Amino acid sequence: LSQGSEYVPSEESGGDTEESDSEETSENGKRERKYRIVGNEQLLELFRRCKECGAQLDTSEVVMREEGSVCIVDYACLSCGKSVTWRSQSRIGKGKSTVYEGNQEIAVGAFITGVPIPRFTDFAQLLGLGLPTERAMRRTIRDIACPAIKRVFKVWEAHVRSMVKDVAEPGGIAISIDGQYDSPGFNATNCKVTIMDANLKVAIAGVSLHKHEPEIG
Ligand SMILES: [Zn+2]
Known part of the structure; x- marks a missing residue:
């Protein structure tokens, strides 16, 4: 709650202590969310049983690792013998040059909104949030964002110039x-x-x- 605002418990919320959180949800709910922040503990709760055979997993068998903003969970089930790898994001692109969608969108999003990359990585470090490295983000900006922006810019520039000439x-x-x-x-x-x-x-x-x-x- 912002400073000076008054907390008025509504009848429905009763003892709800997450008032500010639920307010935010309804306010931003208009746009469909594509990504979520999931806590480590909450994520591991989903790996209590093998996805293949349903057998209970020993938590020491479940290994969590990351690639930038992507969380990867591996386990080898002792019951069915299958090795399972779960990834929190899908890959985009063709052939050998595929990348994780979120890793790419984070770098491009930071770039087009003007967020300084060092501040962004500081922020992620403070939160313990997985993000691509600064180097990886700069590479994405250089190789993917800039050429794409330039291409779109050129198309619009040509369009505007011909329009200006037409109505001159x-x-x-x-x-x-x-x-x-x-x-x-x-x-x-x-x-x-x-x-x-x-x-x-x-x-x-x-x-x-x-x-x-x-x-x-
Ligand atoms: Zn299994």
């Missing part, structure tokens, strides 16, 4: 150009320049360059 008046178009650095003062490294059609209010072009690159300095 005989006298030409009026453009406005605005530039801004990523942060104020000496820490600024990158400058983003946006060129807009002043009448249509659409961005015709955008560039982001390091301050030492010739077009900026």
